[in-house]
Amino acid sequence: MSRVKSPSAFEKLSTEHARKQLETLTKQLATLAQDWKESRRGAVLAMAASAMLSAALAKPQEMQAPLNDTKSAEVRIVSSEFRYATAKVWVTAGRPVTLVLDNSGAETEHGIFLPAFGFRLMAKTGEINRKSVVFDKPGEYEFACDLPGHREAGMKGTLIVSAP
Numbered sequence: 001m002s003r004v005k006s007p008s009a010f011e012k013l014s015t016e017h018a019r020k021q022l023e024t025l026t027k028q029l030a031t032l033a034q035d036w037k038e039s040r041r042g043a044v045l046a047m048a049a050s051a052m053l054s055a056a057l058a059k060p061q062e063m064q065a066p067l068n069d070t071k072s073a074e075v076r077i078v079s080s081e082f083r084y085a086t087a088k089v090w091v092t093a094g095r096p097v098t099l100v101l102d103n104s105g106a107e108t109e110h111g112i113f114l115p116a117f118g119f120r121l122m123a124k125t126g127e128i129n130r131k132s133v134v135f136d137k138p139g140e141y142e143f144a145c146d147l148p149g150h151r152e153a154g155m156k157g158t159l160i161v162s163a164p
């Protein structure tokens with residue numbers, strides 16, 4: 001008997017993973033069915049259940065894909081009044097990076113302005129916007145929200161571009 005690691009071994013793992021998820025979901029479905037009997041929100045619950053089921057069935061296939069070897073790194077910056085949750089951002093010079101401005105929890109429009117690179121990314125209330133960019137000069141640069149008063153209120157951070 002050979003003990004070669006074959007794709008089928010991996011498939012087995014995936015199948016087992018799917019089965020476990022299905023078991024959990026079956027239990028959840030049973031609970032939902034019970035709820036359905038007791039409530040008038042049956043349709044909503046059934047929809048939620050089928051959404052969970054298809055999500056579970058989709059998972060094992062995702063597992064078979066190689067781990068995401070991102071070519072363009074993504075940096076997420078969450079903005080609120082009046083700060084960035086990520087006030088220090090590290091990137092590598094010469095490599096494409098996608099800056100994601102997550103303004104989904106903010107009460108007003110915010111932005112990221114990097115005067116050194118003439119880079120600007122804005123997001124309205126509730127929006128998540130992204131922009132890909134290559135920073136080619138190593139160094140430390142300030143970024144800030146340049147809407148009136150925001151930078152002064154503390155909406156600023158540092159972009160550190162390291163040499164490759």
Ligand SMILES: [Cu+2]
Nearest residue numbers: 110111145150
């Ligand atoms: Cu702002």
